Amino acid sequence: MKILATILKGTAPALALFAMTQCTTTSALSSGDEKTFIVGPQTADCTGVAPMKCLQVKEKASENWTNFYTNIEGFTYEPGYEYVLKVKTEKIANPPADGSSIKYTLVKQVSKVKKETVAANEKTIIVGPQTVDCSAGAGRMKCMQVKEKASESWTNFYSNIEGFTYEPGYEYVLKVKTEKIENPPADASSIKYTLVEQVSKTKK
Secondary structure (H helix, E strand, O other): HHHHHHHHHHHHHHHHHHHHHHHHHHHHHHHHHHEEEEOOOOOOOEEOOOEEEEEEEEEEOOOOOOOEOOOOOOOOOOOOOEEEEEEEEEEEOOOOOOOOOOEEEEEEEEEEEOOOOOOOEEEEEEEOOEEEEOOOOOOOOEEEEEEOOOOOOOOOOOOOOOOOOOOEEEEEEEEEEEEEEEOOOOOOOEEEEEEEEEEEEEEE
């Protein structure tokens, strides 16, 4: 009986240590199933099985946005906001051929911040207060002077901006939409510019 008691005494700490190790391992696995995502304020065109809209996601602020081809269960996306989410990941045993092998479920919405978004095909340009003589394929013309940042030098603008009326002597800040023209004439711009908003008009 003494021998049995001695064996049991020696076994008890080992069992306790084993149980503690198992708990630690399980805990580590559990936390490993969770990750933090930053979700961008706008979606992007992407192609899965067919053309679709993908959330823009990254795990660190310093990383580039990547397309997210699946959905996050329990999360409702609203464009114009940047989110920080805690999500749980679960491996799907037999995913469809065209589906993700991982299921994502929202654990917690950490934050939701309103962002000023600019569509991928929109840009802001500064238009100078005077035009200059320039040469295009069709011959001599007057070019507006434009730049995208105040620190840049003026460049000749060989096209026109649909919906915008230029008046010399004023400096403009404009939001414009750009669209690629499929088969432009040989002497014309391959991009169509359309006014979205006249942000400012300042007498110079």
